[in-house]
Amino acid sequence: AEDTPLVARLFAEAVHEAGIPAGVFNLVTGLGPVAGQALAEHPGVDLVSFTGSTAVGRQIAAIAAGQVKKVALELGGKSANVILPTADLAKAVNVGVANVMSNSGQTCSAWTRMLVHRDQYDEAVGLAATAAAKYGERIGPVVNAKQQVRVRGYIEKGVAEGARLVAGGPEAPREKGYFVSPTVFADVTPDMTIAQEEIFGPVLSILRYEDEEDALRIANGTVYGLAGAVWAGDEAEAVAFARRMETGQVDINGGRFNPLAPFGGYKQSGVGRELGVHGLAEYLQTKSLQF
Incomplete structure (x- = not known):
């Protein structure tokens, strides 16, 4: 991301210190519409792998399609945490609240929709509000002023559409810095903007479901399908539900992220996979030699 170039610079230094030959890895910094577009359009680039928003992913895919160039896209998400x-x-x-607040909410795979059975809903809302309050002094700022305005705008939209604030809100918690209050909404319905669009900030929406089929319908009811989570007393029960979710990765009962497992999305969350053997395969071509 053009707002965070120093991470890539550190990686480039590590590549150099590791002794990888010059030219195997090259770093080009710049703005997306300038440097990014030049790389995507260049005839010497055989594959474009992009991590970022779905909107920019569409632009890159369109450019690549013009040259019949392969793309690997890891895009937005609106992941469901089904309890x-x-x-x-x-x-x-x-754990669900912690997942959303991590990285100040700027995580594409964050479980920003918490789905709770109607009989446990009120208790879950209380627990989430208490948990979110603990992050008030611990959470860092979002990346820039534009993102702060964007996230606070979504919070205001949630209130306007009838969701109930139980933690946080649109007011900046500090005078200086691009901070956003850790925010939790209750009484969120699946059609609300905050339940459909990626906010990319510390904002959790809690939705009520009637039964398992209703939960599945809500979980699958967005254009995204990047990640998610399922919690159940019996592991087999959670796995059975997870297999029906239209998403590329599902954590079972708080299962830890596995960097050897493929990571990527269904639907508008992307094309292809990162990490593990599947991630390497994205960069390979298949050739047949026949005698």
Whole structure:
């Protein structure tokens, strides 16, 4: 991302110190519409791998299509954290809130929709509000002023559309810095903007479901499909539900991220996979030699 170039510079230094031959890895910094577009259009580039927003991913895919060039796109998400009635509710809610607040909410795979059974809903909302309050002094700023305005705008839209604020809000928690209050919404319905669009900030929406089929319908009811989570008292129950979710990765009962496993999305969350063997395969071509 053009707002965070120093991470890439550090990686380039590590590549150099590791002794990788010059030219195997090259770093070009610049703005997306300038440097990014030049790389995507260049005839010497055989594949464009992009991580970022779905909107920019569409532009890159269009450029690549003009040259019949392969793309690997890891784009936006609106991941569902489904808490089934048999789950450890307190653990599922607390881990779910932590997941959303990590990196100040700027994580494409964050579980920004928490789905809770109607009989446990009020308890879950209380737990989430308490958990979010603990992040008030700990959470860092978002990346820039534009993103702060964007996230606060979504919070205001949530209030305007009838969601109930139980933690945080649109007001900046500090006078200086691009800070956004850790925010939790209750009484969110699947059609609300905050339940459909990626906010990319520390904002959690809690939705109520009637039964398992209703939960599945809500979980699958966005244009995204990057990640998600399922919690249940029985692992097999959680796995059965996870297999029906239209998403590229699902954590079972708080399962830890595995960098050897393929990572990528369904639907408008992307094309192709990163990490593991599948991630390497994106960069390979298949050739047949026949005698």
